[in-house]
Amino acid sequence: MTTLxxxxxxxxQLRAENxxxxxxLEEAEDTLRAIRSGEVDSLVVETDEGxxxxxxxxxxxxxxxxxxxxxxxxxxxxxxxxxxxxVTYLNAAxxxxxxxxxxxxxxxxLSEIYTRRWPPAEAEATMWAALREHGEWRGEIIHHTHDGRxxxxxxxxxxxxxxxGVPAGYVAVIRDITERKRSxxxxxxxxxxxxxxxxxxxxGFCFLDRDLRFVRINDRLAEINGASAExxxxxxxxxxxxxxxxxxxxxxxxxxxxGDAVLNHEFSGETPSAPGVMRFWNQSWYPVRNGAGEVTxxxxxxxDITERKxxxxxIQRMNAELETRVTERTAKLQETIxxxxxxxxSISHDLRAPLRGIQSFAQIxxxxxxxxxxxxxxxxxxxxxxxxxxxxxxxQDVLVYSRVARSDLPLENVDLSALLNGxxxxxxxxxxxxxxxxxxxxxxPVRGNVAALTQCLSNLVGNAVKFVPPGxxxxxxxxxxxxxxxxxxxxxxxxxxxxxEMHGKIFGVFNRLSRDYEGTGIGLAVVRRAAERMxxxxxxxxxxxxxxxxxxxxxxxxxx
Amino acid sequence: MGVNLxxxxxxxxxxxxxxxxxxxxxxxxxxxxxxxxxVCDGQQAVDYLSASESDPGKCPVxxxxxxxxxxxxxxxxxxxxxxxxxPAVADLPVVVFTSSSQEKDIELAYRLNVTAYITKPxxxxxxxxxxxxxxxxxxxxxxxxxxxxxVSGYRPPPLRAR
Numbered sequence: 001m002t003t004l005x006x007x008x009x010x011x012x013q014l015r016a017e018n019x020x021x022x023x024x025l026e027e028a029e030d031t032l033r034a035i036r037s038g039e040v041d042s043l044v045v046e047t048d049e050g051x052x053x054x055x056x057x058x059x060x061x062x063x064x065x066x067x068x069x070x071x072x073x074x075x076x077x078x079x080x081x082x083x084x085x086x087v088t089y090l091n092a093a094x095x096x097x098x099x100x101x102x103x104x105x106x107x108x109x110l111s112e113i114y115t116r117r118w119p120p121a122e123a124e125a126t127m128w129a130a131l132r133e134h135g136e137w138r139g140e141i142i143h144h145t146h147d148g149r150x151x152x153x154x155x156x157x158x159x160x161x162x163x164x165g166v167p168a169g170y171v172a173v174i175r176d177i178t179e180r181k182r183s184x185x186x187x188x189x190x191x192x193x194x195x196x197x198x199x200x201x202x203x204g205f206c207f208l209d210r211d212l213r214f215v216r217i218n219d220r221l222a223e224i225n226g227a228s229a230e231x232x233x234x235x236x237x238x239x240x241x242x243x244x245x246x247x248x249x250x251x252x253x254x255x256x257x258x259g260d261a262v263l264n265h266e267f268s269g270e271t272p273s274a275p276g277v278m279r280f281w282n283q284s285w286y287p288v289r290n291g292a293g294e295v296t297x298x299x300x301x302x303x304d305i306t307e308r309k310x311x312x313x314x315i316q317r318m319n320a321e322l323e324t325r326v327t328e329r330t331a332k333l334q335e336t337i338x339x340x341x342x343x344x345x346s347i348s349h350d351l352r353a354p355l356r357g358i359q360s361f362a363q364i365x366x367x368x369x370x371x372x373x374x375x376x377x378x379x380x381x382x383x384x385x386x387x388x389x390x391x392x393x394x395x396q397d398v399l400v401y402s403r404v405a406r407s408d409l410p411l412e413n414v415d416l417s418a419l420l421n422g423x424x425x426x427x428x429x430x431x432x433x434x435x436x437x438x439x440x441x442x443x444x445p446v447r448g449n450v451a452a453l454t455q456c457l458s459n460l461v462g463n464a465v466k467f468v469p470p471g472x473x474x475x476x477x478x479x480x481x482x483x484x485x486x487x488x489x490x491x492x493x494x495x496x497x498x499x500x501e502m503h504g505k506i507f508g509v510f511n512r513l514s515r516d517y518e519g520t521g522i523g524l525a526v527v528r529r530a531a532e533r534m535x536x537x538x539x540x541x542x543x544x545x546x547x548x549x550x551x552x553x554x555x556x557x558x559x560x
Numbered sequence: 561m562g563v564n565l566x567x568x569x570x571x572x573x574x575x576x577x578x579x580x581x582x583x584x585x586x587x588x589x590x591x592x593x594x595x596x597x598x599v600c601d602g603q604q605a606v607d608y609l610s611a612s613e614s615d616p617g618k619c620p621v622x623x624x625x626x627x628x629x630x631x632x633x634x635x636x637x638x639x640x641x642x643x644x645x646x647p648a649v650a651d652l653p654v655v656v657f658t659s660s661s662q663e664k665d666i667e668l669a670y671r672l673n674v675t676a677y678i679t680k681p682x683x684x685x686x687x688x689x690x691x692x693x694x695x696x697x698x699x700x701x702x703x704x705x706x707x708x709x710x711v712s713g714y715r716p717p718p719l720r721a722r
Contacts, residue, residue, distance in 0.1 A: 349659055356583075392682045407663075
């Protein structure tokens with residue numbers, strides 16, 4: 001405990017005063033102890049106006065003791081002073097609050113323990129007037145303590161009167177409300193913060209009670225709704241937004257039924273502030289609960305997503321435009337392809353006419369002028385005819401390839417057995433004694449294009465009988481297996497075979513298997529292109545000198 | 561084919577390639593067939609056939625018409641289409657003799673009721689065979705369908721048109 005000090009006196013005087021004070025303090029303490037314990041029933045106090053008698057009967061003494069115990073227990077500070085502001089009593093709470101011991105404080109002037117701060121100066125006069133007239137004053141003030149602290153207090157002062165009704169002192173009951181003040185100020189600060197946040201947020205907020213009455217709303221949402229925030233308060237949604245009530249009842253009904261929030265509810269409409277302009281909002285609704293967990297209202301967050309929506313719509317529009325442009329371009333491209341096709345066709349076609357002339361006139365020359373030409377001349381003519389023949393076949397094969405690569409190949413179910421039979425019967429080189437071809441009939445039906453399939457099979461069988469060593473009769477076995485509705489047609493020959501290193505190249509255009517055999521190197525390219533365009537594939541198993549097996553894989557027939 | 565077809569009239573050949581004309585004329589000679597009446601574009605073919613009705617003395621009604629497809633002014637297929645709408649010549653046998661093997665040409669020709677679609681062979685000697693086939697066709701009894709399938713270059717009607 002701090003010792004009370006009294007300044008501004010010379011040292012000797014100080015010491016004398018000190019001694020006197022101590023004596024009086026001891027006296028007062030003894031008296032107080034006696035009063036507290038109820039041992040005295042009356043008290044004579046020396047005052048400047050002579051001795052004063054305070055009577056304390058037995059009952060009063062008992063109740064005094066009782067009071068003393070209670071006062072010691074209470075958490076509020078209780079301080080009694082005489083009329084001259086000398087402290088006559090202070091309880092344990094006061095000792096703690098003002099950091100003094102009762103023994104030090106008793107007899108001191110109250111101002112030595114604390115002084116009052118009156119924020120409005122005239123309030124002090126009000127206090128004294130109240131005490132004079134009503135014997136009581138209560139209020140909130142600041143106590144500046146002797147050790148330099150400031151304590152916000154709520155205090156009640158009662159004037160004490162002696163037996164003759166003369167004011168004899170005061171009892172103050174003081175409650176430290178510093179903490180309460182601090183939390184109130186903190187609350188206020190947080191509240192202002194939240195208010196500012198709510199008010200200035202670019203997102204709409206509001207709270208409704210259970211009757212859909214606006215309890216709070218921020219400026220943004222008020223603006224969306226087309227009325228001031230004040231105009232909303234206390235009014236029902238039906239008054240402000242009649243068109244929205246039904247939707248809102250659904251939403252709040254759902255919240256009440258499930259207890260869950262309703263999130264991202266999109267809606268559109270016009271605002272009174274901008275009629276005729278369609279706007280879009282994204283709303284989320286939350287239940288607001290009291291301490292007992294009961295839903296007391298609804299909170300809403302409303303976000304204007306008009307720009308986002310417009311951007312989305314713009315993207316959709318652009319996509320649609322793009323789609324149209326792609327379609328147009330594709331159509332144009334197809335037109336160009338068709339033109340090119342017919343152009344390349346007519347070029348190839350026109351190339352063949354002069355070739356026919358070369359071949360035919362060479363033949364006619366040999367036929368009609370044998371004597372003038374002689375043996376050597378005939379050999380040259382044979383070479384002219386052979387070269388022209390070869391060029392003619394090249395042109396024809398290029399024509400076939402470009403047709404297979406580009407033209408429409410409508411797919412249908414094809415009877416492979418009948419098709420293959422037709423091909424084998426149509427060419428003498430596919431029949432004995434020129435070739436032995438065995439087919440494991442029946443072959444399964446496939447999904448394909450008759451013209452393209454004919455091209456594939458006649459090229460593959462043609463190769464199988466062509467590429468045999470001189471003097472060997474070609475033996476070809478044709479069979480098919482079905483797996484997962486894919487049909488694999490295998491054409492196995494006893495030919496010269498293909499070096500595995502060449503397998504990757506043989507399906508390209510102008511890649512010839514062998515210089516010893518006539519050909520343009522286009523046949524297998526046609527097969528691959530045709531197979532691919534029918535959703536199929538072509539592959540080969542072969543080694544030099546061990547024959548070859550070509551596999552043509554196709555989709556099985558479908559009957560949907 | 562109609563029953564009252566002229567089997568004695570000349571063969572009308574519409575062809576713009578001089579070589580091809582020469583080769584077919586030679587083949588006809590070799591096959592002992594009478595000479596060809598040649599026109600060198602589609603319009604001339606139409607003019608000849610129109611005149612055959614009004615002035616058969618100058619332009620005798622042909623017993624057979626051979627049309628190339630790629631002809632100046634009017635294509636062979638246009639001439640064929642025109643013929644099929646003219647009562648006087650609508651039923652005449654027509655052979656399309658062309659270097660085109662495009663499916664769409666073949667299909668259109670058969671839709672226009674062509675007698676045979678034959679692609680030009682690469683060498684002149686094969687034309688003699690063609691000429692013989694034509695003679696056999698002309699000598700066959702009217703109304704009996706003639707089988708061209710043995711002629712090299714013959715393209716049968718596509719499946720869809722059959």
